[in-house]
Amino acid sequence: MDFDSQASGGEIGRIGNNPETAIASAPSTMSMDEYKEKLRNTRVSKFESVTKSLKKDWQLYTFLILPVIYLFVFQYLPMAGNAIAFRRFIPGGSMFGEEFVGLRYFEMFWNDRTFWRVFRNTIIIGGYTLLFNFPIPIIFALLLNELKNLKFKRFVQTASYLPHFISMVIIAGMIMEMLSANGIVNQLIMRAGGDPIIFLQRAEWFRFIYVASEVWQRTGWGAILYLAALTNIDPNLYEAAAIDGAGRLKQTWHVTLPGILPTIITLLILNIGSFMNVGFEKVFLLYNPLTYETADVISTYLYRIGLGSANFSYATAIGLAQAVIGFILVMGANLLSRRLTNRSLW
Amino acid sequence: MNLSDTKGYKVFRYFNIVVMILIVAITFIPFLNIIAQSFSSERFITAGEVFLLPKGFNVETYVAVLRNQRFWIHYRNTILYTVVGTAIAMVLTTLLAYVLAKPKTRLKGKSFWVGFAVFTMFFAGGIIPTYILYNNTLNITNTMWAVVLPMALSIYNMLIMKSFFENLPEALEEAASIDGMSTYGIFLKIILPLSKPILATMILFYAVAYWNSWWQAFMFLNDWTLFPVTLFLRNLISGATATGEAAAAEAGSTQIASNVRSVSMFLTVLPIILVYPFVQKYFVSGIMLGSVKE
Numbered sequence: 113m114d115f116d117s118q119a120s121g122g123e124i125g126r127i128g129n130n131p132e133t134a135i136a137s138a139p140s141t142m143s144m145d146e147y148k149e150k151l152r153n154t155r156v157s158k159f160e161s162v163t164k165s166l167k168k169d170w171q172l173y174t175f176l177i178l179p180v181i182y183l184f185v186f187q188y189l190p191m192a193g194n195a196i197a198f199r200r201f202i203p204g205g206s207m208f209g210e211e212f213v214g215l216r217y218f219e220m221f222w223n224d225r226t227f228w229r230v231f232r233n234t235i236i237i238g239g240y241t242l243l244f245n246f247p248i249p250i251i252f253a254l255l256l257n258e259l260k261n262l263k264f265k266r267f268v269q270t271a272s273y274l275p276h277f278i279s280m281v282i283i284a285g286m287i288m289e290m291l292s293a294n295g296i297v298n299q300l301i302m303r304a305g306g307d308p309i310i311f312l313q314r315a316e317w318f319r320f321i322y323v324a325s326e327v328w329q330r331t332g333w334g335a336i337l338y339l340a341a342l343t344n345i346d347p348n349l350y351e352a353a354a355i356d357g358a359g360r361l362k363q364t365w366h367v368t369l370p371g372i373l374p375t376i377i378t379l380l381i382l383n384i385g386s387f388m389n390v391g392f393e394k395v396f397l398l399y400n401p402l403t404y405e406t407a408d409v410i411s412t413y414l415y416r417i418g419l420g421s422a423n424f425s426y427a428t429a430i431g432l433a434q435a436v437i438g439f440i441l442v443m444g445a446n447l448l449s450r451r452l453t454n455r456s457l458w
Numbered sequence: 459m460n461l462s463d464t465k466g467y468k469v470f471r472y473f474n475i476v477v478m479i480l481i482v483a484i485t486f487i488p489f490l491n492i493i494a495q496s497f498s499s500e501r502f503i504t505a506g507e508v509f510l511l512p513k514g515f516n517v518e519t520y521v522a523v524l525r526n527q528r529f530w531i532h533y534r535n536t537i538l539y540t541v542v543g544t545a546i547a548m549v550l551t552t553l554l555a556y557v558l559a560k561p562k563t564r565l566k567g568k569s570f571w572v573g574f575a576v577f578t579m580f581f582a583g584g585i586i587p588t589y590i591l592y593n594n595t596l597n598i599t600n601t602m603w604a605v606v607l608p609m610a611l612s613i614y615n616m617l618i619m620k621s622f623f624e625n626l627p628e629a630l631e632e633a634a635s636i637d638g639m640s641t642y643g644i645f646l647k648i649i650l651p652l653s654k655p656i657l658a659t660m661i662l663f664y665a666v667a668y669w670n671s672w673w674q675a676f677m678f679l680n681d682w683t684l685f686p687v688t689l690f691l692r693n694l695i696s697g698a699t700a701t702g703e704a705a706a707a708e709a710g711s712t713q714i715a716s717n718v719r720s721v722s723m724f725l726t727v728l729p730i731i732l733v734y735p736f737v738q739k740y741f742v743s744g745i746m747l748g749s750v751k752e
Contacts, residue, residue, distance in 0.1 A: 161566070162566045162567070165564070165566050166566075169564060169641065171640055171641035171642055172557060172560065172564065172565065172641050173557075173565075175553045175554070175556055175557035175645075176553075176554070176557050176571060178549070178550060178553055179550050179551075179553055179554035179575075179611060180571075180574070182550055182610065182611055183574065183575060183578060183611065185596075186607060186608060186610075186611075187578040187582070187583065188578075188583075189583070189587075189591055189595075190582070190583020190584065190587040190588040190591055191581065191582070191583040191587070192583075192587075193583055193584075193586075193587025193588070193590060193591055194583060194584060194587055196586075196587065196590070201590070204594065207587070207590045207591055207594055207595050252481075255474055255477060255478070256478070258470070258471065258474055259474065259475070259478065260471070264475075264478070267482070268478045268481065268482055270735070270738055271481075271482045271485050271486065272481060272482070272485055273738060273741070273742070274485060274489075274731075274734060275485060277666050277670075277730055277734060277741075278670070278727055278730065279669070279670030279671075279672065279688050279726065279727070280670070280672070280673075281670075281672045281688045281689075281691050281692045281695070281726075282670075282688075282691070282723050282726060282727050284692075284695065285492075285691065285695040285719060285723050286488040286489070286491070286492055286723070287488075288695055289488075289491065289492060289495065289716065289719070289720065290488055290491060292716075293506070294503060294504055294505065294506030294716075295491075295506075296487070296491055296509055298506065299506050299507075299509060302506070328484065328485070328488075331481075332485070336742060336745050336746075337745065340745075340746050359464055359466075359467065360464070360467045360470075385580065392673075393672075393673055397692065397695075397696070411585075414585070414586070415585060418585065418586040418589075419585075419586070419589060419677075424586050424590065427586045428584060428586045428587055431584035431585065431586060431587075432584060434584075435581055435582060435584060438580070438581075439580055439581050442580050
């Protein structure tokens with residue numbers, strides 16, 4: 113989960129080794145000519161050191177070839193394909209579109225009432241997911257940590273990870289079986305004297321089903337990193353706190369929570385960053401026209417208008433807007449966390 | 459420590475055990491319900507009488523599904539995609555993780571290459587441009603490559619592996635290189651044998667991801683003979699609930715018995731449930747490996 117703070121994300125967008133940094137280090141006593149000369153030398157020596165390194169260590173650089181081609185074709189080409197959000201796309205034509213139409217497709221979704229409905233649904237579902245799916249694994253990890261019987265603890269842990277490894281299709285299938293008219297939930301309702309509810313056809317139930325099943329699926333696995341952080345807390349701290357008269361609750365508050373705070377912040381940043389990426393797969397598998405009102409999210413909507421009704425450019429514009437918002441959210445959360453707590457992913 | 463175990467804390471501990479048992483029960487109930495349904499006769503399922511134990515026990519549905527030629531075609535596809543996909547993914551992931559684990563002094567432009575990879579975690583091309591690329595430019599729709607290639611390099615997995623490589627002692631490689639070993643030789647004869655635990659973890663991560671995937675197949679395949687079992691299942695279950703979904707037609711029938719669905723679901727998760735108890739420690743250690751570097 114640690115993204116290698118010294119080397120990774122922070123340098124997103126920074127291209128290679130920038131010779132301009134030599135300017136900053138030039139002593140102020142230098143004359144302009146000397147300075148330019150030095151700059152040129154830096155450039156040349158940088159260049160030389162790269163070629164030297166390539167010559168001497170060419171085998172190492174060949175490791176980059178396949179992955180970089182792969183990333184270029186399967187990640188960066190689709191990114192460039194977003195060009196059709198600004199250019200009219202003709203089926204069978206260029207994947208980058210035929211003619212420039214400016215912001216036409218963005219205006220289109222700005223004035224599309226359905227877009228605002230799915231935008232709202234995305235924020236509400238994403239918000240509820242964050243609200244429950246972020247703190248519950250922390251609480252679960254803290255409770256697990258209080259179990260004294262290690263065998264039992266391991267058993268609970270292992271059991272709780274299981275849903276993480278199950279295909280979304282199976283999860284959706286199980287939800288459907290359980291919530292069907294004769295499924296176990298309705299069996300319980302009828303036994304309690306109620307009338308069966310066809311949950312998946314009722315718009316008012318969708319968000320609850322979505323969020324509850326997310327909690328069911330992700331709590332165990334989500335607790336792993338906290339459990340790892342908990343084992344790293346120095347036991348002496350607990351003893352010191354106990355000597356100071358702190359009960360178990362106070363120890364949790366003053367020792368345990370500060371101990372896992374870095375993990376909490378890292379995961380919070382990631383959670384906020386993925387806030388808009390409401391799980392397409394689950395919504396798509398569980399929704400139907402009767403529940404569109406509360407269930408339809410940006411990604412499912414753009415799937416329907418893009419691949420369903422072949423409005424490729426329009427759907428791309430929506431997708432691009434969503435991706436940009438998501439990117440800004442991660443960057444923003446990261447920046448905020450760096451300002452407030454001095455901790456960040458990069 | 460025991461001094462601080464107040465009465466309140468003791469009560470809490472009992473309460474905690476009860477909560478944990480409840481959590482385990484809630485985790486297992488959906489699985490048990492599916493298993494119970496798969497062995498029950500349809501009559502009792504429709505009547506809403508099957509809870510956690512089979513009613514009207516029979517294995518006829520299993521026999522019927524297992525005799526179905528189509529089911530085996532899908533199952534075989536899933537195995538094929540899992541094996542091929544995992545193999546490709548392991549090559550790409552290991553190569554990239556190894557080279558990016560090298561220090562800046564050896565790998566010139568390291569921050570650029572790391573950024574090039576990590577950026578794709580936070581910004582993706584979107585499904586429509588991806589579809590157009592696969593369909594119009596690469597022409598790989600309706601082939602297995604459209605299922606296998608999109609997932610062939612997870613940057614998240616790559617970062618876990620990279621941090622494993624970074625923790626290997628540098629001295630080993632230096633000694634080998636002084637002995638005249640090439641980078642390829644070092645990688646194949648020294649690094650890979652030392653990396654068995656992380657390689658095992660990564661193989662499992664990718665294999666599970668491929669086994670479970672359905673969405674790429676749904677997007678990019680039209681020919682049912684290419685469908686993996688998850689997509690077959692998706693069409694079965696949406697045929698049962700969809701109101702006016704085109705998928706109902708795809709599934710061939712609008713009314714598929716619950717026990718058929720349950721049997722198919724169970725047979726699809728079975729390999730995962732069978733290996734899960736033995737391999738889950740690798741999953742956990744993999745995640746831990748990625749997080750040890752603070």
